[in-house]
Amino acid sequence: MTDIDNFKRAEVLTQALPYIQKYYNKIVVVKYGGNAMLNEDLKRQVMDDIILLGLIGVKVVVVHGGGPEISEVLGKFGKESVFIDGLRVTDRESAEIVQMVLAGKVNKNLVNLLQTKGGNAIGICGIDGRLIEAKRRDEVHGFVGEITRVNVKPIIDLLQNGYIPVVSTVGCDKEGNIYNINADTAAAYIAGEMKAERLMTLTDIAGVLRDVSDPSSLIKFMNVKEAKEMIRNGAVSGGMIPKIQCCIDAIELGVKRVTIIDGRVPHSLLIEMLTDEGAGTMIAANDE
């Protein structure tokens, strides 16, 4: 960083001032997972960004999914991954393996990373304090859960005690069953229940593109109505549909703004929140 002198550094800091003021004491849920989590360098930068947001007064909640670790461990246990309609069919044993990997490996590794960077984090999963209650989604997918209730008190308690909460999206029910829960959906429900200022979904794409083959066709802003229309008229397809649907759900559950940002861009979280340049596609209520 020899190319930026200290005066410019100070200027950069003060230019972030209005953004810092804007998000002071506001709740921001960061959904992190999947391919966006693979690159170790990027992961460290995301952790830095989260700690910095915490220090400048943002109440950051990290909600994470899994990724290749799950398939890997399932493999070790001889569990083959079968997908129906894009969802992993999950028997009881697999659900327990998913729980183990998410809550014991991915979650604690994120907490560990945050702490080595000076953060103060505590990792919990949807079982703790009955944070995510769920039921079976349908007959064919086994223990793939549909959220029936989120109880965000544990998250609020952790925030008030000064910790960065890191949440694994495992669901539970009163009988003690464990459910595999889609992390985007869980993040939307948690952010909605907390009336979060923003939900930031870190992905490994640039955002929503008008023309999927043309990166310059990035849509920077949509309201919910436009987003619904894009799904309806087929302008988006494949895995993008549930992602956008989650954004719509989050807004309708009470989040102010939802952004799909490109986790492959270094410090995209900070760029999105603390500069005048967006870093992906923002979706907001119709009246914005």
Added chain:
Amino acid sequence: MTDIDNFKRAEVLTQALPYIQKYYNKIVVVKYGGNAMLNEDLKRQVMDDIILLGLIGVKVVVVHGGGPEISEVLGKFGKESVFIDGLRVTDRESAEIVQMVLAGKVNKNLVNLLQTKGGNAIGICGIDGRLIEAKRRDEVHGFVGEITRVNVKPIIDLLQNGYIPVVSTVGCDKEGNIYNINADTAAAYIAGEMKAERLMTLTDIAGVLRDVSDPSSLIKFMNVKEAKEMIRNGAVSGGMIPKIQCCIDAIELGVKRVTIIDGRVPHSLLIEMLTDEGAGTMIAANDE
């Protein structure tokens, strides 16, 4: 239970009154793990006991170890368990698997069980909030950790917010290394740091026997001096030595009383705490 009428039930409850008064608002650390954890029925009874203790005003902290699950998962990963001096040699990958199994499987299963019984629990491990800081014990055992510091604030925060804290004994250091920590030792440090009224170590033995082949030779009470003498003169041997050493450590770290109780006896926790009959071997300071 048709053999106990309601009057006798009420009498039993009121006879517990002086014990309930005695432990009201006191901290009791329950070390749970190993073979004492294998029997599912007993496990449920232990959870019932813990919830009941919580409801009658005891501040219960659960510290757990692992057990057969760890070896099983290590096996799936092709990790053979090598023991030197009774301690598992733990390479980095194994330490991470131990973390995964303890924090993601054993811990969350206990939390889940507590919650299905009506408890309100949150599970954390030694990484969360940097609860257990450790360093390498020696050169040969790899990531087997020796505790350098315990920071019980996360546990206190959880207790104050009304949760039963359930703690996996994984250690961490500032560089992000993960350590396998002996659960008895961790429980002793945590209980000592919290100046717990009691540390209850649930085991699969009857307690300390004068004559290991004679169950009727159970020692009901020892002070620290006597306990040290027993180790010194060889009156105890094998795996019992570190167990008793942990009890001695706990007392010297500030715990009032430590009890090794027989986890195979149904409701031994309640019997030990709420009746006039002990359920194992109690070790206390010399001046008691």
Added chain:
Amino acid sequence: MTDIDNFKRAEVLTQALPYIQKYYNKIVVVKYGGNAMLNEDLKRQVMDDIILLGLIGVKVVVVHGGGPEISEVLGKFGKESVFIDGLRVTDRESAEIVQMVLAGKVNKNLVNLLQTKGGNAIGICGIDGRLIEAKRRDEVHGFVGEITRVNVKPIIDLLQNGYIPVVSTVGCDKEGNIYNINADTAAAYIAGEMKAERLMTLTDIAGVLRDVSDPSSLIKFMNVKEAKEMIRNGAVSGGMIPKIQCCIDAIELGVKRVTIIDGRVPHSLLIEMLTDEGAGTMIAANDE
């Protein structure tokens, strides 16, 4: 108690668990008085029950009446007890004697008993903090009061400071007059104002009987509508009518459930609250 071993004791305790969870942090008003108060052994058991309920997290409020002590002291003062329509005619001097006996003798004796048992109680009367405001009921009964307002702040303050409040039902008005207040009525008003979970009226009868000569005709449950019907059609008579009317009032003032229990049965309070067997007649809202 040699006939119940410790395992069974522990089982009894854990079987109480769901009931303990149910009443945790709930307000329960215990109306105690009259003949149910005569037997010293029973009185001690009632005190034990109240302390136990307090320790397991129930917010117990004791409201008591007088009984033979009042007549005795009135006799010493040469006051003859004249009853019109079942209510003692009370001149000013008699009202002051009732105050003295209730607030100075019965109340403090209960407090004293609770404390010798390890409870932490404070006794107040309806004058303290203007807890029970009243006016003359009618022209003929003198200082027999009708409640105009209850101000439960003193009770709430005592509960929050960790005391068991014990309340004598003496009423006052802004001019400084003192009123003799029916204890059942006062308990109903206080429980109603506090939105108590339960009002337990300890009496010296088995409960409401369909056939007063047949103890096996005990009515275990009535809703308010049924209770009103019983009064209307003469199914209950005599002193039972105002008792049931008080229950109805309490429900209508906001109490969830009211129970007339047999104070002559040892530990009937615990049996009613912590076992699956009732111990009298419960009255609840119509929709239960």
Added chain:
Amino acid sequence: MTDIDNFKRAEVLTQALPYIQKYYNKIVVVKYGGNAMLNEDLKRQVMDDIILLGLIGVKVVVVHGGGPEISEVLGKFGKESVFIDGLRVTDRESAEIVQMVLAGKVNKNLVNLLQTKGGNAIGICGIDGRLIEAKRRDEVHGFVGEITRVNVKPIIDLLQNGYIPVVSTVGCDKEGNIYNINADTAAAYIAGEMKAERLMTLTDIAGVLRDVSDPSSLIKFMNVKEAKEMIRNGAVSGGMIPKIQCCIDAIELGVKRVTIIDGRVPHSLLIEMLTDEGAGTMIAANDE
């Protein structure tokens, strides 16, 4: 009051300003009882003074004794008052009658009077919250108690909740015995334990006189040393000795200043505290 115009009234108020500032948020214990309590008009003025002191920020605690009511009620019960060495010999039944009269009659009448004047008071006795623990003074006086411990938490709780605590000096022990406690002594212990700024003992005399037959020989100020000397050399005698001894005890227990004031002088409490003129005899530590 036509003779004082409003300007002068305002001047009187502002001239009280430095005294009000001096006692703001300070604890003042007022011992009230005996003959000073007989005149109803004076009693009302004392209540007015207490309420006013409360409103200007003084933390007033009222400790009262009994008086003629006790003898009267004892008489009704056929209990003859026998005095040995100036102390009433008190059998168990008499102790209970004393309790009843003090806690049920005198106490509640004071509370009632305070409330009709706009105060917010709660009356307790030494049994409540085990406020005054005692043991037998000697073999001959029966249940005349010597204080073994005062536990002022109930008084502090009441003050913090905004009430004027009114305390009857009945003592208790762990076995449930009741003791008749000298009110001056109890006031001294309570004031000492609370490190009160002042203890004001309202009596029916002008204060300590050098020459008991000459009202103009009033001693306005003594330090503890001088007070002790007066007892030693016989300068005071009779009932004045224990009164002065109580003052000495109070100072030695931690009270800053103790004053024996003339309760027969209207508003002597206010005159003593809010004007530059004393109203009796003040005793303070030697270094004042």
Added chain:
Amino acid sequence: MTDIDNFKRAEVLTQALPYIQKYYNKIVVVKYGGNAMLNEDLKRQVMDDIILLGLIGVKVVVVHGGGPEISEVLGKFGKESVFIDGLRVTDRESAEIVQMVLAGKVNKNLVNLLQTKGGNAIGICGIDGRLIEAKRRDEVHGFVGEITRVNVKPIIDLLQNGYIPVVSTVGCDKEGNIYNINADTAAAYIAGEMKAERLMTLTDIAGVLRDVSDPSSLIKFMNVKEAKEMIRNGAVSGGMIPKIQCCIDAIELGVKRVTIIDGRVPHSLLIEMLTDEGAGTMIAANDE
């Protein structure tokens, strides 16, 4: 004061009791300024009155204007005072001088005076914590402000921390402009926003007179409707119109009672609040 003996002093204090009870913990805004502020002796008495009100539990807020000091300093700076429609035309430099004199001289002198009398005061102006936001009133008067918003949090914070807030009525806007604000208007807005019990406007007149030449024609009470009618029908004129309009505004903004009192009468504040005699003209809502 040799003419009032201590008994009468005490009586005066207790006769203030009902008034003290009435205003206990209530917010009273005292508008002080103009000619009422000129006489140093009167000023000291007003400060005494304010401190006394604070000590007896009234939450006093002082809002002050300027007076001759402003013209004097403007003169030193060569600023001639031009008035249009009774309002000083204020250029930017003059507004800054007004700010300096009000916030730096008048305000701090009042604070200083309060503190030398034993009060604990903090002086702020409408800039601090953006207490008074304003905009230009019109085109001709320059930086004469019209209030757009009052943010009373700083005042509430000071009251809660135990200070007497003293407020200079300088206004600000988001661009950093400074406005000269009419102190009567600012006091009305602040008192209204705080839902004050009373707004006391200290003036140098006797109050509202029916016949301006006849002091005995003082109107002691008006409701808002009557006050509006007096303005409408010309019964009041000149500088009295805006004064009364401010009173009407204050009532409509939420103040319970507004009084114009004669600051030339010594202790008129205390006389108005703590005696049965008024000291000026009170205006209240129509339904009083």
Added chain:
Amino acid sequence: MTDIDNFKRAEVLTQALPYIQKYYNKIVVVKYGGNAMLNEDLKRQVMDDIILLGLIGVKVVVVHGGGPEISEVLGKFGKESVFIDGLRVTDRESAEIVQMVLAGKVNKNLVNLLQTKGGNAIGICGIDGRLIEAKRRDEVHGFVGEITRVNVKPIIDLLQNGYIPVVSTVGCDKEGNIYNINADTAAAYIAGEMKAERLMTLTDIAGVLRDVSDPSSLIKFMNVKEAKEMIRNGAVSGGMIPKIQCCIDAIELGVKRVTIIDGRVPHSLLIEMLTDEGAGTMIAANDE
């Protein structure tokens, strides 16, 4: 700022992370005044820096002096500035003018500037809450004060209520006299009393130079011993002596580190605190 892209901006922010963590929740007193205050652009940058420090969790207290405004206003009042030993001789009227200019003009202008930038500030002076108590320094300088006591409770209260305290260094005594207080000294006392992490003195020089004619001879770090030696051996002279003496005093009063920084360098506050490059001369305790 087109020359720094958003990635670099984010990197700058995250590189400030360790410094932000270091000063989180720490008290930093910024002394601002004199010539460092003249340039309006620099002043805005200093305000930006202060707000940013506040938002990232630093507890900033601003202590300011005056400057040319004081002489200017004194001039308008015909007060000639006479200096003896470098200190302005201050008669009573001049002291009052200094108070007016500091507390009414300089202070409120800083507050106003902070607020237009989004800060939330409240300005007070040493009179408010008796923050700075002083006495005459000597016979010749009139109302030039020497600090006798600082009472930082008002500052702490403001910090806890979320405001940036801005303090004018006017002193007071119990008689109501006003004193002109050296701002460097006042800042040292305030920072010392608050056990501040850092005292940052913004000046219009580069720092302490070994050779006053050679800017490259800047001394970056001294401990107290070295600083004292420099004064003793004449290595520093003139106005630098009292500046360094103030730094020494501050350290000895309890401040951890004191820095004289160059207020003419844009954002020197941020550069000093949030980068690895110092911006002046730091003085610390001998053991650092």
